[in-house]
Amino acid sequence: MRYWLFKSEPDKWSWEMQKAKGDAGEEWDGIRNYQARNNMREMKIGDRGFFYHSNIGKEVVGIVEVCREIHPDSTTDDPRWECVDVKAVRDMPKPVTLAAVKAEPRLSEMSLVTSMRLSVQPVTAEEWAIVCEMGGLDPE
Template identity: 75%
Template structure:
């Protein structure tokens, strides 16, 4: 299994919006960055990811699961853009803020710190365990 981080502005698509989609999930559409698209092309069904509220909250607020691998993004006719589908799995008991991530030396190499603007990012297994622990899981 591989781990990821999905960023969303809560005013555009929030954790509550994701949860409301239930097991049907939702396309992670609208990504128009080649690097982020290429990250999604690596995802497999069953992979897990952090759901991250960007902008004002700047915190990991939940866990999602990839339920469909990369396919054409339904929000455009441009065949360069693909997306995956994800569903909500569980909320973080305690949101993990960007400040907490930056303050933890074990997470200094995390893409969230190094490539802050990338909307879809890989997460290492060790980073996954640390952030889950900071959020009150495990």
């Protein structure tokens, strides 16, 4: 299993909206960055990700799981753009803020710190465990 971070502006697509989709999940559509799209091409069913509220809140608020692998993005006819579907798995008991991530020396190389604008990012197993611990979750 691999780990990821999905950024969303909560006024456009919030954690509550994601949870409301249930086990069917939802397309992670609208991505128009090649690196973010390429990250989604690497995803497999069962991979886990942090759901991160960007702009408002700037915090990890939940855990999602990839429930459908890469496919054409339904919001465009341009074949360059693809997406995966994700479903909500659980709330982060204690949201983990960007400030807290930046303050944690073990996370200094995390993409959230080094590539802040990238909307779909890889997360290492070590980073996953640290952020889960910070949020009050067992990383397993």
